[in-house]
Amino acid sequence: MKIAITARQPDLNSEVDPRFGRAAFFLLVDSESLQWQAINNDATNVSGGAGIAAAQAVIEAGARAVLTGNCGPNAFRTLQAGGVQVYTGITGMAEKVVKDFNAGLFEPVREANVDSHSSTRTQG
Amino acid sequence: MINPRTIAVASGKGGTGKTTVATNLALHLAQSHKAVQYVDCDVEEPNGHIFLQPTISTSIPVTVSVPEVDLAKCTGCGKCSKLCQYKAIVTIKDNVLTFEQLCHSCGGCTKICPVGAIREKPLPIGQIESGSTDSLEFLHGRLEIGSVRSPSLIHAVRQQVNKSSVVIIDAPPGTSCPVIASVQDADYVLLVTEPTPFGLHDLTLAVGMVRQLAIPFGVLINRSGLGDDRTQVYCRQEQIDIIAEIPDDRRIAQAYSTGRMILDAVPEVEPLFAAVAERIVS
Numbered sequence: 109m110k111i112a113i114t115a116r117q118p119d120l121n122s123e124v125d126p127r128f129g130r131a132a133f134f135l136l137v138d139s140e141s142l143q144w145q146a147i148n149n150d151a152t153n154v155s156g157g158a159g160i161a162a163a164q165a166v167i168e169a170g171a172r173a174v175l176t177g178n179c180g181p182n183a184f185r186t187l188q189a190g191g192v193q194v195y196t197g198i199t200g201m202a203e204k205v206v207k208d209f210n211a212g213l214f215e216p217v218r219e220a221n222v223d224s225h226s227s228t229r230t231q232g
Numbered sequence: 233m234i235n236p237r238t239i240a241v242a243s244g245k246g247g248t249g250k251t252t253v254a255t256n257l258a259l260h261l262a263q264s265h266k267a268v269q270y271v272d273c274d275v276e277e278p279n280g281h282i283f284l285q286p287t288i289s290t291s292i293p294v295t296v297s298v299p300e301v302d303l304a305k306c307t308g309c310g311k312c313s314k315l316c317q318y319k320a321i322v323t324i325k326d327n328v329l330t331f332e333q334l335c336h337s338c339g340g341c342t343k344i345c346p347v348g349a350i351r352e353k354p355l356p357i358g359q360i361e362s363g364s365t366d367s368l369e370f371l372h373g374r375l376e377i378g379s380v381r382s383p384s385l386i387h388a389v390r391q392q393v394n395k396s397s398v399v400i401i402d403a404p405p406g407t408s409c410p411v412i413a414s415v416q417d418a419d420y421v422l423l424v425t426e427p428t429p430f431g432l433h434d435l436t437l438a439v440g441m442v443r444q445l446a447i448p449f450g451v452l453i454n455r456s457g458l459g460d461d462r463t464q465v466y467c468r469q470e471q472i473d474i475i476a477e478i479p480d481d482r483r484i485a486q487a488y489s490t491g492r493m494i495l496d497a498v499p500e501v502e503p504l505f506a507a508v509a510e511r512i513v514s
Contacts, residue, residue, distance in 0.1 A: 157319030157334055167324060182319075182331055189324040 111139050111209060112171035112192075113202050118146030120203040126177025127227040129159030135202050136169050139210055159183030159224075167192060175205055175214070178227065184220040196221045238399040239512060240418035242442075244434025246405030248424045249454035249478070252488055253508075254402035255283045256495050257422075260505040261398055261513060262367035263495075269397040272372035273414035274404040275358060275385045282491045286370035288363035294373070294388045295354035296381055298332040299341050305349035312341035312350060321350075333380055357381040360389050369394060386413040398513060406434075407441040415442070420512050421449040422475060427459035432466060439472065450512065455480040476508045 114131035115122040125131040130152045137144040147169065151161035159179075163186035166174055173193040187194055193216040198205055208214065241254040251274075258270040272280040281288075299312070299321050306328055313323040320335035321328065332355055342350045358375040373389040375382055382404075390413075393399050403414035415421050421442050425435040435451070442449045451467055456477035467474050478484070478501065487497035494501050 157331075160319040160322055160331065160334075164322065164324070182334075185331075186322065186324060186329060189327045189329055191325070 109139055109172045110170045111137050111173040111175060112166040113205055114176040115202055120144060122202050124177060124198050124200060124202060124205060128176040128179045129162045129183050130227050134166055136171060137206050139206060160186050163187045178222040179220050180222050180224050180226060181220040238418045240401040240403050240415040240421045241424060242403040242411060242415050242421055242438060243405055243424045244438035245431045248426045248431060250424050251279055251402055252494060253424050253452060254400050255280050256493055257505055257508060258368055258400040259493055259495055261509055267397040269369040269371060269394045269399050271393055271399055272402045273386050273389060274402060275373035275375040275382050278372045278374055280402050281372060283493050284365055284370060286363040286365050288361045290362045292360045293356055294358050294360055294385055295356050296384050297337045297352035298335045298355045299330050299350050300353040301328045302349045305347050307347055311344050315340050315344050358385045360392055369397060382410040383413040386410055407437050416445055418447055421447050423449055423451045424454050425451060425463060426455045427453055427463045432463050450475040453477040475511050476504050478504055
């Protein structure tokens with residue numbers, strides 16, 4: 109099945125991008141054939157609605173699962189409406205993430221794990 | 233000098249003394265027998281009422297329109313979703329999701345739907361309260377906790393203003409949308425600043441904003457003596473009138489911190505407010 113992994117760089121060697129709505133790239137990977145492509149995230153700099161726009165993009169691309177660090181409430185609601193499973197807390201190199209996904213190591217989440225705009229705020 | 237009827241008290245940096253100046257200026261004018269209305273437009277955290285202690289006589293709820301979709305009529309054409317600039321309405325497969333907190337109430341989706349499946353429903357955003365003290369009229373908005381629609385509530389508050397009075401608008405801090413909604417179309421803006429580097433930096437942003445809005449303005453330096461003279465130098469270079477300077481006086485801070493009007497607690501400031509009134513309300 110097609111899965112979407114948020115990535116800092118547009119290739120499978122990339123670290124997972126911890127953001128969903130403002131992730132730099134989405135890696136769309138066929139978990140069986142391992143064929144993949146990277147798409148730009150056009151929502152990175154919008155002032156609002158980034159999570160929703162990003163969710164629309166991955167749904168449009170045919171993804172059935174999203175693997176990322178954090179996912180906010182608007183993105184989560186949109187992905188859920190699109191029948192997409194969400195996996196948060198995912199880190200490491202994208203290629204290994206695909207392997208671990210196929211090995212059934214990840215559990216999908218039932219709700220957003222961060223608030224709106226969390227990626228735009230600094231720590232502390 | 234024109235006779236300004238609506239004076240907005242704004243600032244760049246927060247905490248410079250807008251409410252102190254706005255409430256005490258309003259009281260001074262009222263005590264000088266002018267018909268005055270104090271209007272607190274800092275709807276996210278109104279605090280003028282703490283000092284003026286008005287009796288509130290009316291409270292009106294304020295709503296804005298957000299979309300409501302009749303899914304039975306919806307054909308999933310996606311026109312509403314394509315039109316919306318804010319992702320407040322999105323079509324996903326057979327679903328239409330609405331995100332009310334993102335909606336800017338333009339009504340576009342209701343008009344573009346080819347089958348009339350979208351109607352406007354009211355979303356409460358807060359209250360407008362009006363009342364008076366024994367010398368002046370009082371008006372403020374209270375934004376519903378968690379709502380983001382400050383400008384909408386501020387517009388509604390300003391529609392209730394008594395145009396036959398001298399109106400003193402207490403604006404929120406900064407230069408963003410709620411501030412613009414509070415100061416636009418005022419006759420004069422009084423920018424309250426403190427003579428510190430942070431105060432000066434943010435004052436320059438506020439000056440830029442007021443110039444962009446093309447409203448006559450002046451500066452009041454509060455807590456004068458606290459820092460250096462860079463604020464005065466800046467105003468001179470920019471040919472900006474310094475309307476008054478209130479000295480840095482612990483008694484003023486003490487009065488403020490106990491909710492007292494400084495005209496009552498530190499009567500020596502009265503001539504300062506008389507001078508401000510003379511220069512901008514005359």
